[in-house]
Amino acid sequence: MIEPKINGFKIFVIKVNSRGNWIFVELQAGVGLTGVGEASHGCGFSQASTKDDIIMRHQVERFYRFLEGESPFAVENFRRKAWKEATDAGLPAVTAFSGLEQAMCDLASKSSGVPIYELLGGKVRKKIPVYANINRAIEHRTPDGFAIKAEKAIREGFRSIKIAPFDDFPNLDCSPGEIEAALENGIARIEATRKAIGANVDLMVDCHSKFNRRLGTQVAQLLSGINLHWYEEPVAPEALEDTIEIHRAIPQRLAGGETLFGKEGFGPLCRQNAVDIIMPDVKHCGGIFETKKIALLAESHSIKVSPHNPSGPISMAASAQVASTLNNFEILEHAWGETDWRHHLIHPEEEFTNGILHLSDQPGLGCQLSQRILEQQLTQ
Amino acid sequence: MIEPKINGFKIFVIKVNSRGNWIFVELQAGVGLTGVGEASHGCGFSQASTKDDIIMRHQVERFYRFLEGESPFAVENFRRKAWKEATDAGLPAVTAFSGLEQAMCDLASKSSGVPIYELLGGKVRKKIPVYANINRAIEHRTPDGFAIKAEKAIREGFRSIKIAPFDDFPNLDCSPGEIEAALENGIARIEATRKAIGANVDLMVDCHSKFNRRLGTQVAQLLSGINLHWYEEPVAPEALEDTIEIHRAIPQRLAGGETLFGKEGFGPLCRQNAVDIIMPDVKHCGGIFETKKIALLAESHSIKVSPHNPSGPISMAASAQVASTLNNFEILEHAWGETDWRHHLIHPEEEFTNGILHLSDQPGLGCQLSQRILEQQLTQ
CATH class of the missing domain: 3.30.390.10 (Enolase-like, N-terminal domain)
Structure with a gap:
């Protein structure tokens, strides 16, 4: 060659x-x-x-x-x-x-x-479990607004749902009354979502680093009856000591790391066992080989990997390629319901069946961008 | 395809x-x-x-x-x-x-x-530094016997020499006099080797796990004037606590791990920073991908990698492929002087220039076994 x-x-x-x-x-x-x-x-x-x-x-x-x-x-x-x-x-x-x-x-x-996974030691699974992050699809951020979209994702076959119910949380220097109201509001969204999906669907809550150590711990404890599959980034993962302390204090599994770069960036979280699940994003962590490296580092500390992936179908394909080769992979994110044309943007088309993405065995990422849809959606 | x-x-x-x-x-x-x-x-x-x-x-x-x-x-x-x-x-x-x-x-x-290194993220170097392990070539295990072979390796261009001067060390339950004599004998071999190669050639000593914690520490301290490039396996690397304590107590860099299997096997040494240099052997550690994984784990603990490799030219080629892709690679072992036909056993022939192996850019390992030499040397 x-x-x-x-x-x-x-x-x-x-x-x-x-x-x-x-x-x-x-x-x-x-x-x-x-x-x-x-x-x-x-x-x-x-x-x-x-x-x-x-x-x-x-x-x-x-x-x-x-x-x-x-x-x-x-x-x-x-x-x-x-x-x-x-x-x-x-x-x-x-x-x-x-x-x-x-x-x-x-x-x-x-x-x-060959497919990319062949450069990474070969796949250990063909079926990639995917969860529906419904956050980017929600129109009305009322408890009902969350519940409606969660129900819809379940009807489409997803068996795991993630929400970010605290995105409008106020700055922490506001009044105790405002904090209290925002907390109640967020928890009501979670409760409505759980009610909509029933007890047998996994539910994850992403806090988008809106809290401090005290509040991050308190919220997790308030949610202890809701059986979360994981609790994500109550504080930024760079706040290592806070993350460690919250991890120690809460009943849920803790997840995080979506914007960290490289195995160096994930080193502290892993070496301190500060989380149960790390979330490298193939778009921010250094790419496909780097995700593999980060996952290996995590594996040596008995930490699971759930790639962060609230974006388009190329990131999905790249994440699926590397996820297919990992021993400690748990589940992959999907920005559910954001557009009604995303599956057409690549061919073969992106397809989820009962919350499973079937890995392509075509060379490279296993898919190509569709020139037709690309041209329709180009911003310029 | x-x-x-x-x-x-x-x-x-x-x-x-x-x-x-x-x-x-x-x-x-x-x-x-x-x-x-x-x-x-x-x-x-x-x-x-x-x-x-x-x-x-x-x-x-x-x-x-x-x-x-x-x-x-x-x-x-x-x-x-x-x-x-x-x-x-x-x-x-x-x-x-x-x-x-x-x-x-x-x-x-x-x-x-493609060459194997392309499956591992691509090479970061073409020139692989190699040291001459002269131990398997020594005929007379007197200080002079060590010195003669060390000099010969230097004349052939090698700039780093390793010896195992304690291979005939008695069981540790023998008399203090016997221990004393064996120690003196081993140290005389090291001193003769250093004298033969001069101050500007790196010298490594492999103890082949002949010691216990006390003796391993004592020998390293006795050798403090000889400027060793590293001190290798005074005790078996599975003896983690002993390795940690010796590492703390001695002035030299400590190396080891030649028979450990997998990143799991190397985990304790790495996580405890028990050595400065790990020595996975592509023939025992799980292979080429596993060596890459072990090296990544080591890198996250600022540990260097020097692959153990006292064997044939296929192990050399496999080790060189993975070593070429590692950021924390230091130097590769070569069983110098063991046969006068090993370089003919593969084609293109194995060639060292001034202690450097030039990486092949041919597909796979970059070399093939020579059927002619193979047939000459087959045991049956």
Whole structure:
């Protein structure tokens, strides 16, 4: 085989909704060979803006220069050369790095005619359990608004539901009365969701780091009767001591780590056994090989892995490829109900059956972006 | 690509010398596609016996049954299915497992037309520093006998030398006088070697687990003037507390782990920072992917990796493939001077220049067994 050399790139920004666009990066290697990765949510998870898209274009260009003329297999070398620059530059930079790394993996494995999982030791499962994160689909953030979407996801076959019922939680320096009201509101949403899905469906609560140590502990204890499958990021995972203390004090399993970069970033959580489940995001953690490394580190501390993935179908495919090879994989996130066209955006189409994603055995990511839908949804 | 399926195997036992034979395992996947791995020293490092070869044939057959009909890429699956059986059955079993895993990697990457390092994230170096372990070449185990071989290795360009000067150390329950004499003898060998190679060549001492905590500490302290590059396995690495205490007490860097199996086996040494350098052996630790995993675990504890490799050219090629991808790789072992035909046993021939092995960019291991030399040296 003549080793392919990377010689170009493209960026596609796809309009999704007011919470954010999806950004795809394509790497080219001559003779029609391309690879794709997803670099969505590099400027955060809550709002789409044209400025964000410009920032991400700039970041992808910035990290592409490490790849021009290089082999798409040379992931370790890319890491060595670009790691420090990415580490020092925050979420947009690590997201660009991670999107490009996915595209390298897609390109490398397509050039070898094998799925990406074959570069990672081969799959240990074909069926990838997926949970419906309904948060991005909820229109009315009343308890009923949560319950309606949860019921709908269950009807579509999902057996695990995640919500983020505290997204409108006030700043912690507000009055005790406001805190109390926001807590009651959040808990009412959780109770309504549990009631809607019944006792036999797994329910996870993501707190999006809205709390401090005291409140994070208190909320978990208040929820002890609701049987959560896990309790996620009451505080930011960088707040290691708080995370450790909350973990010790609460009855639920604790999960977190969605924006951490690299095995170095996950090292403290793992070495301190600060969580039960780590949540690397293939779009922010360094990419596909890095997710494998992080999972191995976690495994040596008996920690499970549930990849964070509230974004588009390329991130889903990339996450599924690596998840299929992990011994300590638990379940993969899916941004359920966000658009009615996402499954058409790739071919073969993305398909979930009873909360299971069936892994493609096609080369690379196992799917291609559909040019037709891509062109319809391009922001420019 | 039609995914290859493993459909046969062969074992080659090659006569080397009285200290042991080399055993190669070949996996077949139809249409002339083969992969090879090395499973030498599965019954120990010090003596060749026909019985050992029979044991290893049996063990390779035992673990081959997990592979019949499987994809050579399915390393993680092989691990899942065969791991417990290998873990529970000692060095012959883990060596057979590891030899087969190397052969899977060779087969898988050859079927993709890429070197094995491309399955491991790509190489970060082409030049692999190698040290000459002269121990297996020494004829007269006098200080002069050590010095003569060390000088010869230096003349051939090696810049790092390892010796095992305590191999004839008596049982520790013998008389204090005998211990004293054996210590003096061992130290005289080290001093003679240092004198022969000068101050600017790295010198490592492997104690082959001959000591206990007290003696292991005492010997290292006696050697403090000799500037060792590392001090290796004064006690067995399974003796974790002893290893930790010796590590704390001595001035040299401590190395070890040559017979440990899997990242699970290396977990305690790494998590306790019990050594400075771990020494997974691609023939005993689980193979090529497992060496990568162990190295990642070590990296997260700031521990270096120097693969143990006192055996044949296939183990050398497999070790070099994985070493080329590691950030925390230090130097690779070479069983220097054991035969005068080993470099002919593979093509392209094995070649060291100034203590550097140049990594092949051919598919798979980057080399093939030479049928002609193989047939000359076959034991049967």
